[in-house]
Amino acid sequence: MPFYTADISDEHHEKVQVLSPEYHSYGGVEKCKGPIATLKLNEENSDLIKMLKEPGEGRIAVVDVNRAHYAVVGENLMKFAHENGWAGILINGYVRDTHITKTIPVGLWALGTCPRKSHKKQPGERDVTFTFGGVFFKNGEILLADHDGIIVIDEETLEG
Numbered sequence: 001m002p003f004y005t006a007d008i009s010d011e012h013h014e015k016v017q018v019l020s021p022e023y024h025s026y027g028g029v030e031k032c033k034g035p036i037a038t039l040k041l042n043e044e045n046s047d048l049i050k051m052l053k054e055p056g057e058g059r060i061a062v063v064d065v066n067r068a069h070y071a072v073v074g075e076n077l078m079k080f081a082h083e084n085g086w087a088g089i090l091i092n093g094y095v096r097d098t099h100i101t102k103t104i105p106v107g108l109w110a111l112g113t114c115p116r117k118s119h120k121k122q123p124g125e126r127d128v129t130f131t132f133g134g135v136f137f138k139n140g141e142i143l144l145a146d147h148d149g150i151i152v153i154d155e156e157t158l159e160g
């Protein structure tokens, strides 16, 4: 079903959460939609690699890395996401290899780019709730993105 974030915002203005405009698109698609799967990271991305190697089933990985200035996604992770059926990745942090990530048909949004990655091994935490960009993220809620921005809404409201 085609959708527009602007129309959904109008229809459900009391229930829609709108992400702040500081997140930019670095993926090969700007329009995508899917249930959220959360992951909290501490600079380092090995738990995100693990997650993107699992079946995505059209979900969107929402990753809070607390704005750490290290890239947590690049060409390789985008390829894993594409191969395993993830619709998109939203990072509260930074990405790299963007000349290639822009050619891979998965959504990717981040604060910006950074050439380095972290080599510190640190565990992440899956399926947690957190807030960034003015949005409260919780597993299962629906993220929709298009050229106007990114919104989050619960499935019942969206489908009802």
Ligand SMILES: O=C([O-])CC(=O)C(=O)O
Pocket (backbone or CB within 6 Å): 045, 071, 072, 073, 074, 075, 076, 077, 078, 096, 097, 117
């Ligand atoms: O290797 C990493 O951790 C990030 C990256 O550059 C890639 O996904 O290609």
Ligand SMILES: [Mg+2]
Pocket (backbone or CB within 6 Å): 074, 075, 076, 097
């Ligand atoms: Mg790379």
